[in-house]
Amino acid sequence: MPVTIKVENLKKSYIIKHSGEGYVSLRETISNNVKSTFQKTKNIATLNHIEKAPRKEEFWALDDVSFEAQQGDRIGIVGRNGAGKSTLLKLLSRITEPTSGRISIKGRIASLLEVGTGFHPELTGRENIFLNGALLGMARTEIKKKFDEIVAFSEVEKFLDTPVKRYSSGMYVRLAFAVSAHLESEILIVDEVLSVGDLQFQKKCLGKMEDVSKSGGRTVLFVSHNMGTVNQLCNKAILLKSGRLTDIGQTTEIVRKYLKSGTVNGRIEKDSIFGTLVPFIEFLEVGINETGSNDISISPSSEIKITVKGYCKSDLEYFRSGVTILKDGVKLFSLHDNEEPVPLEKGAFVSQFTIPKYFLRPGDYTLSIFGHDNGNLRKGTEWIYGNEILIFSILEEWDPINDPHNEGIVNVQQLSTT
Amino acid sequence: MEDLNEFDLIIESGRSEKNYWNDLWRFRELFLFMAWRDILVRYKQTAIGLAWSIIRPILTMIVFTVVFGRIAKLPSEGVPYPILVFSALLPWQFFSNSFADAGSSLVSNSNMLTKIYFPRLIIPISTVIVNLVDFFISFLILIVLMIWYDFVPSWAILGVPLFLFLAFIVSLSAGLYIAALNVKYRDFKYIVPFVVQFGLLVSPVGFSSSIVPPKWKLLYSLNPMVGIIDGFRWAILGGKNHIYWPGMFLSIGITILILILSVRYFRKMEKTFADII
Numbered sequence: 001m002p003v004t005i006k007v008e009n010l011k012k013s014y015i016i017k018h019s020g021e022g023y024v025s026l027r028e029t030i031s032n033n034v035k036s037t038f039q040k041t042k043n044i045a046t047l048n049h050i051e052k053a054p055r056k057e058e059f060w061a062l063d064d065v066s067f068e069a070q071q072g073d074r075i076g077i078v079g080r081n082g083a084g085k086s087t088l089l090k091l092l093s094r095i096t097e098p099t100s101g102r103i104s105i106k107g108r109i110a111s112l113l114e115v116g117t118g119f120h121p122e123l124t125g126r127e128n129i130f131l132n133g134a135l136l137g138m139a140r141t142e143i144k145k146k147f148d149e150i151v152a153f154s155e156v157e158k159f160l161d162t163p164v165k166r167y168s169s170g171m172y173v174r175l176a177f178a179v180s181a182h183l184e185s186e187i188l189i190v191d192e193v194l195s196v197g198d199l200q201f202q203k204k205c206l207g208k209m210e211d212v213s214k215s216g217g218r219t220v221l222f223v224s225h226n227m228g229t230v231n232q233l234c235n236k237a238i239l240l241k242s243g244r245l246t247d248i249g250q251t252t253e254i255v256r257k258y259l260k261s262g263t264v265n266g267r268i269e270k271d272s273i274f275g276t277l278v279p280f281i282e283f284l285e286v287g288i289n290e291t292g293s294n295d296i297s298i299s300p301s302s303e304i305k306i307t308v309k310g311y312c313k314s315d316l317e318y319f320r321s322g323v324t325i326l327k328d329g330v331k332l333f334s335l336h337d338n339e340e341p342v343p344l345e346k347g348a349f350v351s352q353f354t355i356p357k358y359f360l361r362p363g364d365y366t367l368s369i370f371g372h373d374n375g376n377l378r379k380g381t382e383w384i385y386g387n388e389i390l391i392f393s394i395l396e397e398w399d400p401i402n403d404p405h406n407e408g409i410v411n412v413q414q415l416s417t418t
Numbered sequence: 419m420e421d422l423n424e425f426d427l428i429i430e431s432g433r434s435e436k437n438y439w440n441d442l443w444r445f446r447e448l449f450l451f452m453a454w455r456d457i458l459v460r461y462k463q464t465a466i467g468l469a470w471s472i473i474r475p476i477l478t479m480i481v482f483t484v485v486f487g488r489i490a491k492l493p494s495e496g497v498p499y500p501i502l503v504f505s506a507l508l509p510w511q512f513f514s515n516s517f518a519d520a521g522s523s524l525v526s527n528s529n530m531l532t533k534i535y536f537p538r539l540i541i542p543i544s545t546v547i548v549n550l551v552d553f554f555i556s557f558l559i560l561i562v563l564m565i566w567y568d569f570v571p572s573w574a575i576l577g578v579p580l581f582l583f584l585a586f587i588v589s590l591s592a593g594l595y596i597a598a599l600n601v602k603y604r605d606f607k608y609i610v611p612f613v614v615q616f617g618l619l620v621s622p623v624g625f626s627s628s629i630v631p632p633k634w635k636l637l638y639s640l641n642p643m644v645g646i647i648d649g650f651r652w653a654i655l656g657g658k659n660h661i662y663w664p665g666m667f668l669s670i671g672i673t674i675l676i677l678i679l680s681v682r683y684f685r686k687m688e689k690t691f692a693d694i695i
Contacts, residue, residue, distance in 0.1 A: 006425070014693065029603070094535040096692040097431055104425035109535075117533035122459045134451040135534050137444055163462075 001070040002106070004187060004219045005092070010101035012062040012087055061087040063243040065101075069236075071186075074213050074220040076234035076251055078227070078258045080271045083240040085223045089113060089191055092221065107186025107219075110136055115173045115193045121165035125156050125175060128164050132179045146182045153208070154178035155201075170198055181208050188212060189221045194229070206233050227255045227366075227388060228329020242271075259366050262389025266291075268369075269389075277384035280316060281371055285309040286390055288367075296392035300362060300402040300411075304355040306335075308369055312344050319344040321351045321371035326388060327363065327409055334370075341374040358411050362396040438685075442537045452544035457551060471555040475511055479504050482624040492625045497655050498567040504560050505654040506623045506647045508553065509585045513643060514614045516549040516586075520593025521610050524601050528695045538688045539681075542597045546590050553582070560654070572656030581649035588642050588673050591680040598687040601695050622647050627662070635665055642676070645669020 062084045069075055077085045090096050092103060093111040118135040119128045129150055133143035151157055154174040156167070164172065173193060181188065188209065194202045210233060212218045224230050230237060230251060237254035239247040239261075247257055262272045266287045273283055287307050288296050298304055306323055318341035324334045337351035367390040375381030398404040402411060427437065461468065479500055486492045487499035494502050520542035524531065527541055564571065600606045621643045622630070630638050638644055645666045652661050 002424075090532075090692070091429065094429060095532065097689045098429065100431050103429040105427040105429070106425050108426075111535070113533045114529075118530050120455055120459060122462050123455065127455075127458065131451050131455055134445070134448045135530070135536055137441075137536065140447055 001072055003068050004071050004073075004106045005069040005221075006102075006104040007068070007092075008066050008102045008104075010062055010065040010088075010091065010103060011060065011099045012084075012091060012096070013099045014059050014061055016057045016059050060243050062091070062098075065240075065243075065245045067238060067245060067248055069219050069221070071219055072213050072217050073236055074209065074222065074234045076230035076237040076254070077221060077223045077240065078225075078230060078237055078254065079240035080261070080269070081274065082242075082271055084243040085240055086113070086191060087243075088240070089189055089221065089223060093189055105187065108137070108184070109187045109189060110180050110183040110185035111189035111191075112177060112180040112193055113189070113191045115169075116164070116176045119164055119172070119176065122163055124163055125160045125167070128175070129179055132176070133183065136180065136183050138183055142184065150175075150178045150182050153182070153204075170201065174201055177205050177208075181205070181212065185218065187219045187221070191223045192225060194224070195226065202229070209233060225387065226329050227259065231255055231328065256364075256391065259388050259391040262386060268386060272389050273384065273386045275370075275384035276382045277319075277371060277373070280313050281319070281384050282311040282313065283308060283321075283369055283371075283384070283386060284311060286367070286369060288390070288392055296390070297395050298392060299395050299397050300360065301357055301397065301399065303357045304360070306353040306355070306367065308337075308351045308353075309348065310351070310371075311348050312346055315346050316344045316373065318342065318374035319371060321369065323353050324368040324370065325355070325360070326366045326368060329366075329388075331368075332365075332409060341372065358401045358413070360394045361402065361406070361409055361411055362394045363409070364391060364393045366391050438537060442539065445536050445540060448536060448540050449544050449547060452540060453547040453551070456545065456548045460548075468555065471552040472559060475504070475507055475556045475559060478511070479507055482507070486624040490625075492629060495626055495628065495651075495655065498563075498569065501560070501563055501567060501569055501655070502626065502651070503624060504563055505651050506621075508556055508560060509581065509646050509650045510618065510621060510623045510643065511556065512549055512553045512582075512585055513589045513592075513646075514617065515552065516546040516589035517592045517596070518610050518614060519545040519549060520590065521596030521600055522607065523593075524597045524691065525604070525607075525695065531695055532692045538691060539594075539684065542593050542684075543590060546586060546593060549589070550586065570656075571654060574653045574656050577649065577653035581646055581653060584642075584649070584670065584673055585646050587677050588646060591673070591676040594680040594684045595676075598684045598691075601687065601691050617641075617643065626651070635662055636668065639665030639668045640672065642669045642672045645673075 065084075065088065077088065079085050087096075089111065090113070091098050092105075093109060093113065095113075118132050120131065123131065129147065130140065130143055133146075134140070138146075151160065154171075154177070156171050156175055159167065159171065164175070167175070177190075177193070180190070190209065194205050206229060209220050209222065213220045220233075222230070222233060234251045236248070237251040238245060239254050239258050241261065247254055262269055263286060266285045268283050268286055285308070289298065289302070289305050290307075308321060308323065310321070312319070320336055320338040320341045322334050322336040325332045335353040335355070337353065366388040368385065368387045369389060370383065370385040372384070373382045401413070464470065482503045483499050486503070487494065523541045523545045524538070530541075531538065563569075596606050596610060618624075621641060627635075627638070627644060627648050639662070646669060648661055649666065
């Protein structure tokens with residue numbers, strides 16, 4: 001298969017300014033120039049070469065990334081937030097320029113980095129299809145030809161002449177995806193946008209992406225935090241960590257590596273924890289049955305004890321933590337450490353959760369941890385969470401209770417005995 | 419190893435993409451789509467939409483006629499003062515509105531800049547196209563004025579498209595500069611209204627440029643709008659005022675110069691827009 005995307009030693013750096021302001025004011029530039037000229041003259045005059053303490057810091061969003069994609073490949077790009085996934089997509093979509101390195105591309109690119117950018121809320125669905133198509137580089141005749149297909153796929157026939165500001169977020173994403181997916185291009189780039197739509201539509205989009213790559217020979221690059229969908233759609237995956245490409249290969253293998261990257265020997269990686277409670281709560285360690293290694297295998301006949309250790313930075317009026325068990329990206333159930341959020345004092349805390357023996361049947365599972373306050377009507381619940389930060393497996397040990405003849409994910413004893 | 423020529427597009431740092439102008443051509447319909455969007459949105463959001471393009475120039479014309487024509491009693495070159503004023507107001511309003519709109523266009527479309535690729539030149543250019551539509555609407559008022567004053571234009575009116583083209587270039591060039599600068603330094607947001615106000619007074623809008631002393635004329639023509647406004651007057655008033663040719667050529671020369679400079683500056687800055695906006 002011919003190579004359609006070739007990325008060589010790609011680097012992208014941003015300058016982070018510590019003075020706060022996002023944009024430079026003219027006064028600042030002028031005064032800096034004057035200052036530095038003055039400083040230089042002074043340095044020359046006094047023969048001193050003391051450098052000013054840097055107020056700016058260089059940040060490498062992408063650091064020496066190289067890979068190739070072949071025609072028909074569906075490549076999943078996975079990594080924690082801030083790993084450089086979106087930067088990579090932005091460089092591929094030509095929105096921003098690399099600092100160094102090279103990208104070679106064969107064919108046209110259609111990219112969908114955000115739902116409905118380029119949609120104007122005052123315009124109707126019909127008008128926005130044309131506008132968005134034109135923004136993606138489609139000719140009017142091409143849009144006209146594809147118009148019915150786009151409308152049918154997005155299921156918004158009834159609302160075609162309604163301004164899109166009246167659309168639900170689901171309708172918005174359906175229309176946006178439909179326009180991008182129907183553009184005649186050789187490469188389709190989709191950032192995590194499908195999470196907005198409902199499950200049924202997500203499936204439809206995944207199906208469409210699979211379809212365009214298999215029968216249309218298009219290359220698909222797909223970013224998602226949902227490992228289930230990555231596994232389902234992609235035949236290859238790339239793992240990014242702090243701007244570096246740490247692995248590329250078969251999807252299942254990469255996804256496993258990604259899931260393992262949430263913790264290192266039980267210590268929770270800071271970059272995998274998010275939420276509005278981050279300033280108050282730190283999740284430090286997570287372990288199962290006293291082991292915090294990256295390869296946890298548990299016999300079905302033993303109880304599963306999950307321990308989460310954390311630190312509370314200031315007294316909280318209401319807080320409780322919990323864990324969620326997932327299989328293939330689908331949440332199975334959650335456990336809480338308290339019935340209701342309770343006061344939590346400043347200092348270290350330990351939460352424990354127990355899953356009874358024989359409950360989970362053999363297979364791979366992932367664990368998410370979370371915490372939240374009691375929520376109030378005015379501002380809603382405040383959260384902290386780390387999605388799928390630990391992976392563990394239940395060993396294939398069969399016995400009359402964990403009966404090999406049963407099917408499913410969990411053993412429910414009442415059902416099996418009656 | 420693949421031969422590099424096999425690829426359609428090479429993205430590298432500092433590589434002025436050879437296909438930029440090809441892309442601009444490929445996206446040519448987007449100019450009209452963006453302009454069409456802005457016009458559509460304006461008329462959907464405002465109560466009297468279209469009427470604003472008529473009310474604004476008429477009110478300005480009345481004020482100028484009273485202040486300069488009646489109170490200051492400036493010479494009118496033998497034509498009705500309202501027509502004298504309006505023939506200059508047409509290009510001036512086109513310039514000032516295009517300049518201001520183009521200048522803020524990138525910042526107000528910042529969400530697109532950070533999420534979709536297309537040649538960025540399209541955004542400021544399409545805002546100038548929107549103002550071109552306003553220009554044509556205002557032109558209808560001029561026709562009504564001519565009928566009212568029983569004023570018959572001469573063949574010189576055929577020169578209007580030429581001077582309109584020049585006005586388009588000047589507005590676009592100035593707008594491109596400000597648009598690119600505005601992305602980096604938001605200070606320019608405050609400079610634009612000042613330039614527009616100041617420019618209205620130093621350009622021969624409310625008066626004829628014939629009142630400028632001859633020895634200052636060439637210097638005066640450094641303002642490219644002087645040549646354009648004089649050109650409009652000449653075309654509309656049927657050659658009743660004569661064109662000061664050295665000044666006209668100077669204006670045209672400066673127009674071309676700032677067009678080249680502004681496009682170059684815009685192209686240079688364009689690559690960093692998404693990062694710094």
